[in-house]
Amino acid sequence: MDEVARSTSERGELVLRRRDDGSLELRANGVFVMDTLETSTERELATRALGLHGNAGSVLIGGLGLGFTLAATLADPRVSEVTVVEIEPALVDWLRDGTVPHGPALLADPRVTVTVADVALALAEAAPSAYDLVLLDVDNGPGYLVHDTNAGLYRAPALEEARRATRPGGMVVVWSAAESAELEATMADVFGRWRTEAVPYDVDLQGRAETYWLYAGHVAGV
Numbered sequence: 001m002d003e004v005a006r007s008t009s010e011r012g013e014l015v016l017r018r019r020d021d022g023s024l025e026l027r028a029n030g031v032f033v034m035d036t037l038e039t040s041t042e043r044e045l046a047t048r049a050l051g052l053h054g055n056a057g058s059v060l061i062g063g064l065g066l067g068f069t070l071a072a073t074l075a076d077p078r079v080s081e082v083t084v085v086e087i088e089p090a091l092v093d094w095l096r097d098g099t100v101p102h103g104p105a106l107l108a109d110p111r112v113t114v115t116v117a118d119v120a121l122a123l124a125e126a127a128p129s130a131y132d133l134v135l136l137d138v139d140n141g142p143g144y145l146v147h148d149t150n151a152g153l154y155r156a157p158a159l160e161e162a163r164r165a166t167r168p169g170g171m172v173v174v175w176s177a178a179e180s181a182e183l184e185a186t187m188a189d190v191f192g193r194w195r196t197e198a199v200p201y202d203v204d205l206q207g208r209a210e211t212y213w214l215y216a217g218h219v220a221g222v
Contacts (some may be wrong), residue, residue, distance in 0.1 A: 001018065001019050001020065001025075002017065002018045002107055003015060003016075003017050004016045004017060004018050004019075004024065004099060005090070006088030007088070007089075007120070007166065009088065009089075009090070009139070011028075011029075011088070012028065013018040013028070013030075014026070014027075014028055014088055014090055014091070015027045015028075016094060016099065016100070019035075019037075020059065023035055023036045023037040023047070023090045024036045024066065024100065026065070026066060033065070034065055034066055034068075034161045035066075035126060036066055036100075038203070039066075039068040040129070040203050040204075041175075041203055041212055041214065042065060042066070042068035042069045042072070043069065043071070043072040044072075044138070044201055044203070044212075044214075045067050045069050045072075045137055045214065046061075046069045046070075046073040046076075046135065047072050048077075048199065048201065048214055049133060049135055049171065049173040049214065050073070050078070050079075050133070050217065051169060051212050052173075052197070052199075052216055053132065053133050053170070053171050055132065055169075056076070056078060056079060056132040056133040056135070056170075056171075057078060057079065057080045057081070057132050057152055058080065058081050058083075058116070058130070058131045058132045058167075059073055059079055059082045059083070059131060059132065059133045059134075059135065060082075060083045060084075060085065060122075060123075060130075060131045060133070060134045060135065060154075060165070061073065061082060061083070061084045061085070061120070061125075061135045062085050062122075062125075062134070062135065062136040062137065062138050062183075063085075063086060063138040064084050064086035064088075064091050064092060064095065064114065065091070065135070065137065066091075066100055067085035067095055067100065067102060067103055067106045067107075068084065069137060070084055070106055070112070071102070071106055073127040073135070074106070074109055074111065074112070079109050080109065080111060081090070081108075081112075081113070081166075082105070082112050082113070083113045083114075083115065083131070084112065084113070084114045084115070085106045085114060085115050085117055085118075085119040085122045086114065086115075086117075086119050087116070087117065087119070087138070088116075088123045089116045090192075091163060092107075094113055094117055094124070095107055098103065098202070110156040113168055117120050117137055119136065119153070120153050120158045123158065123161040123165050123206075124158075124161045125162075126127045126161075126165035127165070128164055129164075129165070129166065129167040129168065130165050130167075131165055131166055131167065131169075132166070132167055132169075132170045132171075133166070133170055133171050133172075133173070133215045134162050134165065134166050134170075134171070134173070135173050135175075136162070136172070136173065136174045136175065137175040138153060139175075143211050143214045146196035150152050150198055154174065154180075154183050154186065155186060156186055156189060156190055157219070159172065159174075159186060159187060159191075160197075162217075163190055163191060163217065163219055167219065168219055168220060169218075169219065169221040170218075171216050171217065171218050171219065172187075172191070172211075172218075172219070173214050173215070173216045173217075174187070174214070174215045174217075175212065175213070175214060176212065176213045176214075176215060177210075177212055178212075178213065179198070179211075179213050180215070180222055183215055184196065184198050184215055187215050187217045190217060191217030191218060191219065192220070195217060195218040195219075196215070196216070196217050196218070197214075197215070197219065198213060198214075198215055198216075199214040199215075199216060200212070200213050201214070203211075209218070
């Protein structure tokens with residue numbers, strides 16, 4: 001396995017490696033984050049969330065990763081603008097300069113705006129009702145954190161900011177690698193019990209069956 005790129009920030013080390021089969025693998029502080037071989041989880045976040053929403057013209061994606069959630073979002077013709085908030089500038093650079101080969105075309109799409117920032121802060125600073133759909137995939141979920149500082153994103157104050165930044169009739173969708181009763185309860189407190197959905201979906205990770213979860217909070221309409 002060859003190292004393609006490496007970056008160090010106050011959050012630690014980010015490494016992009018190329019496997020023998022040509023696929024890319026991203027690790028943060030030695031922990032596997034994602035790769036370019038099995039991308040269904042990142043794509044499903046977008047396609048399933050967009051399937052739950054009737055009119056998602058403006059989308060915010062928390063977490064650029066290797067770009068597959070963004071690609072699936074852009075594939076929906078209803079989407080007119082996408083704001084991507086990514087805290088790691090190296091990831092943005094690697095997609096923009098072609099270190100991740102499919103990156104330049106994605107970021108060149110005129111509908112895309114990329115902001116290097118903490119998504120919790122970006123949501124807190126967003127105008128009210130700025131987005132139709134907010135997709136949050138900044139970690140592996142509240143039970144499998146790569147960075148402990150991300151824990152706050154799954155708590156009520158941050159989710160309330162996400163709700164405030166979402167238009168009436170819109171949705172906030174949080175991805176998790178495992179079922180989380182605590183996250184579901186928190187979202188029920190923020191959005192209302194009858195406006196919160198826990199959506200499981202099955203994926204095949206190179207022959208290994210896994211179940212991932214989307215937690216969707218519907219913002220009350222006018």
